[in-house]
Amino acid sequence: MFAEIEQYFRTERLPHIWCPGCTNGIIVKSIVEAIQKAGLDQDKTVIVSGIGCSSRATGYLNFNTLHTTHGRALAFATGVKLANPELNVFVITGDGDCTSIGGNHFIHSARRNMDLNVILFNNNIYGMTGGQYSPMSPSGAKATTAPYGNIERPFDICNLAIASGATYVARGNSFNTRQLTDIIYNGIANKGFSFVEAIASCPVYYGRKNKLGNAADMLKWQRDNCITKEAADRLPPEKKQGKIVTGILHHEPAPEYTTEYQKIIDKFQGGEES
Amino acid sequence: MNVTSINARLMQGNQACAEGAIYAGARFYAGYPITPSTEIAEVLAERLPQVGGKFIQMEDEIASMAAIVGASLTGAKSMTATSGPGFSLKQENLGYAVLSEVPCVVVNVQRLGPSTGGPTAPSQGDIMQARWGTHGDHPIIAVSPSSVQECFELTVKAFNLSERFRIPVLMMLDEVIGHMRERIVIPAPGELDIFERKTPEVAPSQYVPYEPQDDSLVPPMANFGEGYRYHVTGLLHDDTGFPSNSPAVMGAHQDRLHEKIRRGLNEIIMVEEAETEDADVLLVAFGCMARSAARAVKEARAKGQKVGMLRLITIWPFPEEALRQLAEKVKAIIVPEMNLGQVVDVVKSAVEGKVPVYGICQADGEIIPPERILEKIEEVL
Amino acid sequence: MSAVAETTQQTPIAINLSWCKACGICYALCPVKVLGPDELGKVTVIQANKCTHCKICENHCPDYAISVVGGKKS
Numbered sequence: 001m002f003a004e005i006e007q008y009f010r011t012e013r014l015p016h017i018w019c020p021g022c023t024n025g026i027i028v029k030s031i032v033e034a035i036q037k038a039g040l041d042q043d044k045t046v047i048v049s050g051i052g053c054s055s056r057a058t059g060y061l062n063f064n065t066l067h068t069t070h071g072r073a074l075a076f077a078t079g080v081k082l083a084n085p086e087l088n089v090f091v092i093t094g095d096g097d098c099t100s101i102g103g104n105h106f107i108h109s110a111r112r113n114m115d116l117n118v119i120l121f122n123n124n125i126y127g128m129t130g131g132q133y134s135p136m137s138p139s140g141a142k143a144t145t146a147p148y149g150n151i152e153r154p155f156d157i158c159n160l161a162i163a164s165g166a167t168y169v170a171r172g173n174s175f176n177t178r179q180l181t182d183i184i185y186n187g188i189a190n191k192g193f194s195f196v197e198a199i200a201s202c203p204v205y206y207g208r209k210n211k212l213g214n215a216a217d218m219l220k221w222q223r224d225n226c227i228t229k230e231a232a233d234r235l236p237p238e239k240k241q242g243k244i245v246t247g248i249l250h251h252e253p254a255p256e257y258t259t260e261y262q263k264i265i266d267k268f269q270g271g272e273e274s
Numbered sequence: 275m276n277v278t279s280i281n282a283r284l285m286q287g288n289q290a291c292a293e294g295a296i297y298a299g300a301r302f303y304a305g306y307p308i309t310p311s312t313e314i315a316e317v318l319a320e321r322l323p324q325v326g327g328k329f330i331q332m333e334d335e336i337a338s339m340a341a342i343v344g345a346s347l348t349g350a351k352s353m354t355a356t357s358g359p360g361f362s363l364k365q366e367n368l369g370y371a372v373l374s375e376v377p378c379v380v381v382n383v384q385r386l387g388p389s390t391g392g393p394t395a396p397s398q399g400d401i402m403q404a405r406w407g408t409h410g411d412h413p414i415i416a417v418s419p420s421s422v423q424e425c426f427e428l429t430v431k432a433f434n435l436s437e438r439f440r441i442p443v444l445m446m447l448d449e450v451i452g453h454m455r456e457r458i459v460i461p462a463p464g465e466l467d468i469f470e471r472k473t474p475e476v477a478p479s480q481y482v483p484y485e486p487q488d489d490s491l492v493p494p495m496a497n498f499g500e501g502y503r504y505h506v507t508g509l510l511h512d513d514t515g516f517p518s519n520s521p522a523v524m525g526a527h528q529d530r531l532h533e534k535i536r537r538g539l540n541e542i543i544m545v546e547e548a549e550t551e552d553a554d555v556l557l558v559a560f561g562c563m564a565r566s567a568a569r570a571v572k573e574a575r576a577k578g579q580k581v582g583m584l585r586l587i588t589i590w591p592f593p594e595e596a597l598r599q600l601a602e603k604v605k606a607i608i609v610p611e612m613n614l615g616q617v618v619d620v621v622k623s624a625v626e627g628k629v630p631v632y633g634i635c636q637a638d639g640e641i642i643p644p645e646r647i648l649e650k651i652e653e654v655l
Numbered sequence: 656m657s658a659v660a661e662t663t664q665q666t667p668i669a670i671n672l673s674w675c676k677a678c679g680i681c682y683a684l685c686p687v688k689v690l691g692p693d694e695l696g697k698v699t700v701i702q703a704n705k706c707t708h709c710k711i712c713e714n715h716c717p718d719y720a721i722s723v724v725g726g727k728k729s
């Protein structure tokens with residue numbers, strides 16, 4: 001029931017601007033359900049986004065919201081969290097926003113392990129600017145700037161997050177909403193940099209350019225091509241070929257940045273201020 | 275030992291700037307190392323945790339600028355410091371701070387450019403970048419100190435102006451001032467005014483984040499986490515903070531951003547006059563060049579030449595009024611500056627041909643010595 | 656203030672037509688064809704009595720336009 005989560009939305013601003021069948025709305029709902037399940041105080045929760053279709057989400061969410069510049073959401077979020085570690089800080093970002101222009105901020109944020117919850121809406125394309133390829137467009141995919149097929153290779157962004165030091169890394173999709181909510185929820189519980197890749201569909205640009213059918217077809221594709229990590233672990237390699245593995249891929253807690261910083265401040269108790 | 279002697283210290287300009295920030299109540303710094311500004315970061319890395327503040331070295335200057343805006347939104351007085359190449363990278367989110375009206379202080383210890391240029395060579399070459407570095411029409415406040423004592427005090431004022439007008443304030447140092455050592459007297463707590471950001475007086479349900487509450491046109495600002503859930507964006511927006519592409523809304527937003535600064539000019543514009551009463555020749559100078567110019571005034575006066583100086587402490591918005599009044603009285607204006615003619619053109623346009631204006635412009639990493647200014651005085655008298 | 660409009664029909668499915676963007680996801684995914692398109696492609700209830708309250712439609716509507724009333728809590 002939408003009524004159960006309505007308090008987390010700026011309902012007067014709905015319906016949102018996303019195209020018919022864009023799954024951004026589904027992912028946003030999972031984020032909100034995870035926040036509700038975790039019982040986070042709305043007044044103490046900040047949601048930061050970059051620029052792109054997905055980053056428009058902040059305008060609809062009834063929290064302290066910060067819609068920043070292209071690729072920089074993590075850097076703004078770092079300032080918010082470090083200045084006031086009491087705040088729960090979420091980052092909503094697109095595949096172009098996070099992995100292209102924001103790639104450097106991404107790896108460094110993962111390395112620092114500040115307690116941020118990052119949800120990457122991966123629709124494999126630049127939606128807002130009209131369908132150019134992104135660093136997460138598959139090889140061979142068509143885009144307005146890859147009219148003959150993409151000759152670049154995409155990032156496996158979860159592996160990049162792990163290699164960069166993220167302490168919690170998970171992948172979900174917009175079909176399996178229960179799983180998506182759960183992995184975001186588990187990320188909230190991790191005190192450190194938590195990263196969730198949420199597979200999204202952009203039927204208007206990515207879908208059309210690549211003849212993937214309508215919005216429902218694209219969702220069914222997610223259903224049929226993703227397997228959970230648990231299932232994948234039991235399958236022989238040949239059966240995993242071409243499948244996208246979802247679920248919690250990595251969880252290895254490490255000292256959290258703002259906690260470590262507070263220890264330095266605590267050494268000076270009795271200074272001007274504490 | 276009395277209080278004054280305890281508080282009198284030998285200090286470098288960059289260090290004074292960092293200490294001024296602490297005095298002003300700055301509790302957040304994010305930066306990326308670059309010569310000749312690095313000492314500011316080094317001092318604050320040590321000092322901030324001592325006073326309960328936060329320091330972070332970010333991955334680059336774009337991120338540093340973003341981080342201070344994020345921090346400021348939680349209520350922390352925030353600052354970053356950089357030099358030339360880093361100042362270029364700050365421009366993107368500097369524009370964001372102007373549009374979304376988030377207070378912060380950005381220090382640029384100018385070095386010779388363009389590009390990597392001369393990392394240790396002093397310059398005043400970023401004056402126009404300070405004005406127009408980020409895209410679009412926008413107001414900005416930029417100030418420039420001429421001594422170590424002023425590095426301290428002007429940093430305090432920069433924070434005050436920033437919090438008062440909800441705009442980034444640029445502290446335009448130069449390599450000479452940043453690295454010079456002078457004796458300074460640290461003001462006692464309470465001695466200098468500190469302005470605290472105006473927060474909303476209404477309940478969260480009544481809060482309209484960008485609605486001005488008085489003639490200043492500067493809306494009160496709620497801190498994230500205190501119950502006022504509102505939206506901050508870099509898109510042009512209406513008083514509610516939500517974006518709009520209506521020409522009326524976008525135009526009104528732009529107009530208010532400029533008008534709030536215009537209405538505050540009395541508080542923002544700071545200049546200092548020396549020996550201008552009977553002057554025939556007026557030197558207009560700022561930053562380290564004001565020191566050379568002051569020397570030139572003294573030596574010219576010793577020779578019986580009637581020379582005075584207008585020192586620009588505020589550079590943007592440009593102190594046009596003060597200049598125009600002096601232009602009525604003098605016969606010539608000379609602008610010595612360590613760039614190839616950035617301020618001299620602004621001076622020319624401000625005096626509208628009333629008096630001849632001459633530039634002494636040089637961009638080679640050397641300070642223009644008083645002798646060159648004296649030669650020019652001889653020439654124009 | 657509830658954003659979910661009352662449905663005119665007596666069904667367990669509350670639809671907010673003003674939010675529906677006619678994407679077709681809900682009626683393509685409904686396992687028992689309770690839902691279908693109206694002439695504009697927006698959702699309409701065809702056979703309410705077959706609804707199993709599985710909430711597949713609600714969970715996948717990107718526009719929060721469907722609420723399945725009653726049934727198991729998801």
Ligand SMILES: Cc1ncc(C[n+]2csc(CCOP(=O)(O)OP(=O)(O)O)c2C)c(N)n1
Binds near residue numbers: 095123134
């Ligand atoms: C500095 C800068 N460069 C380029 C743009 C134009 N731009 C806006 S959104 C976008 C890409 C968005 O793609 P993605 O992050 O994948 O988000 P999506 O729209 O697909 O959700 C680009 C290139 C910009 N706003 N700012």
Ligand code: SF4
Binds near residue numbers: 021
């Ligand atoms: S362009 Fe694509 S990503 Fe953007 S709103 Fe439309 S469907 Fe969604």
Ligand code: SF4
Binds near residue numbers: 715717719
């Ligand atoms: S899924 Fe939602 S928006 Fe799409 S047709 Fe159904 S009700 Fe309408």
Ligand code: SF4
Binds near residue numbers: 686687712713
């Ligand atoms: S709840 Fe299930 S059965 Fe009922 S309309 Fe929705 S999808 Fe169909």
